[in-house]
Amino acid sequence: MSKLKLNITISLDGYSAGPDQSTQHPLGIGGEQLHQWLLPLKAFRESHGEEGGEVNASTPFAEDILAGAGATIMGRNMFGGGPGPWDGAWNGWWGDDPPFHHPVFVLTHHPREPLELDGGTTFYFVTDGIESALEQARAAAGDRGVSLGGGASVAQQYLAAGLLDEVVVAVVPILLGGGARLFDNLGGAPPRLEQVEAVGAPGVTHIRYVRTG
Amino acid sequence: MSKLKLNITISLDGYSAGPDQSTQHPLGIGGEQLHQWLLPLKAFRESHGEEGGEVNASTPFAEDILAGAGATIMGRNMFGGGPGPWDGAWNGWWGDDPPFHHPVFVLTHHPREPLELDGGTTFYFVTDGIESALEQARAAAGDRGVSLGGGASVAQQYLAAGLLDEVVVAVVPILLGGGARLFDNLGGAPPRLEQVEAVGAPGVTHIRYVRTG
Numbered sequence: 452m453s454k455l456k457l458n459i460t461i462s463l464d465g466y467s468a469g470p471d472q473s474t475q476h477p478l479g480i481g482g483e484q485l486h487q488w489l490l491p492l493k494a495f496r497e498s499h500g501e502e503g504g505e506v507n508a509s510t511p512f513a514e515d516i517l518a519g520a521g522a523t524i525m526g527r528n529m530f531g532g533g534p535g536p537w538d539g540a541w542n543g544w545w546g547d548d549p550p551f552h553h554p555v556f557v558l559t560h561h562p563r564e565p566l567e568l569d570g571g572t573t574f575y576f577v578t579d580g581i582e583s584a585l586e587q588a589r590a591a592a593g594d595r596g597v598s599l600g601g602g603a604s605v606a607q608q609y610l611a612a613g614l615l616d617e618v619v620v621a622v623v624p625i626l627l628g629g630g631a632r633l634f635d636n637l638g639g640a641p642p643r644l645e646q647v648e649a650v651g652a653p654g655v656t657h658i659r660y661v662r663t664g
Numbered sequence: 665m666s667k668l669k670l671n672i673t674i675s676l677d678g679y680s681a682g683p684d685q686s687t688q689h690p691l692g693i694g695g696e697q698l699h700q701w702l703l704p705l706k707a708f709r710e711s712h713g714e715e716g717g718e719v720n721a722s723t724p725f726a727e728d729i730l731a732g733a734g735a736t737i738m739g740r741n742m743f744g745g746g747p748g749p750w751d752g753a754w755n756g757w758w759g760d761d762p763p764f765h766h767p768v769f770v771l772t773h774h775p776r777e778p779l780e781l782d783g784g785t786t787f788y789f790v791t792d793g794i795e796s797a798l799e800q801a802r803a804a805a806g807d808r809g810v811s812l813g814g815g816a817s818v819a820q821q822y823l824a825a826g827l828l829d830e831v832v833v834a835v836v837p838i839l840l841g842g843g844a845r846l847f848d849n850l851g852g853a854p855p856r857l858e859q860v861e862a863v864g865a866p867g868v869t870h871i872r873y874v875r876t877g
Contacts, residue, residue, distance in 0.1 A: 626857065642839065
């Protein structure tokens with residue numbers, strides 16, 4: 452059965468987004484600093500149709516994020532468009548050719564028809580919970596993994612339910628001082644993790660954990 | 665001027681102690697797991713008069729903790745003995761020959777005479793604030809560094825005041841789910857940090873940061 456993996460960047464104080472998230476500031480105030488390790492990389496630029504860029508110790512982690520999965524699950528806030536029933540004009544942050552190139556399952560309370568965009572990305576809107584989304588994503592991913600895109604709230608739900616098999620955190624040297632904390636609200640019996648890899652790269656440390664219980 | 669450095673172990677969810685700290689559980693419930701990377705090391709065992717032990721990628725970080733400083737600053741809770749005026753019978757957690765072997769400045773609201781123990785460790789009780797403690801510790805450390813021992817509250821105060829020059833975190837693969845968070849209550853303008861080193865070791869990742877603003 453394909454594994455569910457979370458790749459996520461957090462600040463040193465544990466936030467995966469800064470305070471005051473909004474349509475204008477999808478990652479909250481200061482949150483755009485979180486991904487400064489990723490954006491200059493050749494692997495990232497190529498996936499967005501741009502040339503040039505850096506190759507460094509972060510490259511395998513970027514490649515894993517960008518091309519490692521056969522399906523993605525994300526929360527409503529990560530897809531964007533504000534809360535409440537859907538405004539049909541909102542098709543996500545990523546333009547006509549999103550960088551996923553596989554089915555993406557968006558957890559939401561509000562039904563919506565699937566949204567097929569260019570390059571193999573179709574967004575499916577799942578209203579019957581995290582387990583249903585995982586089941587659908589696994590079916591879509593075949594023998595590849597399922598990526599948990601975020602944000603923090605969705606990641607917490609999968610973690611607390613013991614459904615996340617692997618977590619790869621990128622810890623960046625910033626203190627956001629507020630926002631959405633990834634490892635929070637984990638309930639009374641947090642999962643057991645084992646550290647399997649740690650790599651220092653320019654401006655970021657990558658740590659890979661697998662769930663052992 | 666000698667630098668003020670914090671070496672501290674945190675769980676993946678950012679806690680430097682578990683919930684419900686007490687005299688019986690000085691590191692809170694589950695907090696004793698935090699230092700499992702340190703205790704089996706030869707460097708640690710030797711500093712406590714024991715033989716044998718492991719040598720691995722954590723060894724330089726353990727040596728830095730154990731012998732890197734000329735003075736230490738710690739909070740009242742880390743010295744222990746419960747809150748309020750001093751019970752003269754409490755001489756810390758470490759027995760007659762504490763592993764510091766240099767002057768230790770304990771931040772407290774309650775005055776107490778200096779406590780000289782074996783092996784070069786004298787505890788001084790500082791009642792006039794973090795800046796006074798740092799000044800006294802620097803004078804005592806000479807050309808060596810000053811170590812900030814913790815706990816979280818004291819570390820936050822030095823961080824928020826911009827007085828901490830270097831932070832070395834040991835991130836261990838446990839989720840405590842509650843307790844004292846190191847990087848919290850940092851005020852409106854958290855310090856700027858630069859990552860200068862990251863090392864994966866068995867069951868822990870060490871990351872060194874220096875303050876740049």
